[in-house]
Amino acid sequence: MMVNQTRLIENLVDASADRDSRDKQTIGQCLGDVKTLYTQLQEGETLLRVLQEEYNTTSEERERLAEHNSRLKEKNRQIEAALNDTIKRTRTSGAADCQDVLTMGFTKSDVYTIYPRPPGTNVTVYCDQETDRGGWTVFLTRDSSLTPHLAFNRSWQEYAQGFGDLTGDHWLGNKALHFITGGSDYIMRIDVKNTDGEEAFAEWGSFSVSSEEEKYRLNVRMYNPNSTLDDVFAYSNFMFFSTHDQDNDPKPQGSCSNEIGGGGGWWWKSCSYIYPTRPFSELGDSFDGPSTCCWLEDHEYTPLAYIQLKIRPWM
Numbered sequence: 001m002m003v004n005q006t007r008l009i010e011n012l013v014d015a016s017a018d019r020d021s022r023d024k025q026t027i028g029q030c031l032g033d034v035k036t037l038y039t040q041l042q043e044g045e046t047l048l049r050v051l052q053e054e055y056n057t058t059s060e061e062r063e064r065l066a067e068h069n070s071r072l073k074e075k076n077r078q079i080e081a082a083l084n085d086t087i088k089r090t091r092t093s094g095a096a097d098c099q100d101v102l103t104m105g106f107t108k109s110d111v112y113t114i115y116p117r118p119p120g121t122n123v124t125v126y127c128d129q130e131t132d133r134g135g136w137t138v139f140l141t142r143d144s145s146l147t148p149h150l151a152f153n154r155s156w157q158e159y160a161q162g163f164g165d166l167t168g169d170h171w172l173g174n175k176a177l178h179f180i181t182g183g184s185d186y187i188m189r190i191d192v193k194n195t196d197g198e199e200a201f202a203e204w205g206s207f208s209v210s211s212e213e214e215k216y217r218l219n220v221r222m223y224n225p226n227s228t229l230d231d232v233f234a235y236s237n238f239m240f241f242s243t244h245d246q247d248n249d250p251k252p253q254g255s256c257s258n259e260i261g262g263g264g265g266w267w268w269k270s271c272s273y274i275y276p277t278r279p280f281s282e283l284g285d286s287f288d289g290p291s292t293c294c295w296l297e298d299h300e301y302t303p304l305a306y307i308q309l310k311i312r313p314w315m
């Protein structure tokens with residue numbers, strides 16, 4: 001019994017030593033594997049860093065290229081616009097107004113350059129080539145659907161030079177109006193739309209604007225009886241132009257522009273049958289916004305949502 005126990009113990013010791021030896025071997029192999037894996041991991045990290053750097057460089061490069069591309073496109077657009085403008089100018093050279101532009105074959109309503117007298121003068125204008133056979137040189141557009149609304153409370157100098165966007169709300173300018181209408185006889189037309197969407201128009205067979213020395217005095221007559229809007233210009237005839245900073249109106253003790261016109265320029269008398277340059281208002285009151293008198297049926301002041309003034313040579 002004793003002998004057996006001793007052998008068993010010896011065997012166990014041997015087995016344990018064996019296992020220790022195997023375990024040590026296994027641990028050794030594991031350590032080796034871990035070292036290899038660690039090295040590979042480090043190599044992987046290094047590779048990742050290199051790739052990340054390359055990627056960053058490529059992104060920056062891509063951004064630079066995109067920026068460069070966009071600058072090129074903008075430059076291209078500018079060159080194209082300048083070229084188109086030059087082509088338009090060359091083609092419309094000699095046109096005194098939009099009727100001449102139409103006669104030259106430009107049937108699309110658009111912005112064109114015209115060359116009214118005196119020689120050397122050129123003006124960029126919007127031509128309405130659709131209304132009643134076209135040929136209209138537009139000198140005022142106000143459209144309540146265009147936002148933000150263009151401010152019309154402008155100085156004498158601004159009304160002289162003109163302001164706004166020719167394809168949208170704008171005043172062409174008294175100087176240009178004088179140059180154009182000084183050359184020959186012009187018809188003037190007004191197109192309006194009220195806030196209910198009803199349209200009306202009126203025409204006058206004679207229209208001109210005097211020089212700055214004469215305060216851009218208005219000369220308008222020969223109201224066309226076929227108009228659907230009343231003779232809203234009769235009251236303003238022979239009036240000087242007035243702005244909020246230059247009161248030439250005959251209203252004693254006060255300025256129409258400041259007191260009733262919201263700072264807008266016009267051929268104010270005391271004051272007007274029409275208020276094309278008054279600020280748009282959300283109140284809907286007939287004396288707010290560019291209201292006008294009168295639709296022929298009712299002769300009431302009506303708030304307007306749209307108004308356009310334009311001229312065409314008498315033919």
Ligand SMILES: [Ca+2]
Pocket residue numbers: 247248249250251252253254255256
């Ligand atoms: Ca006055």
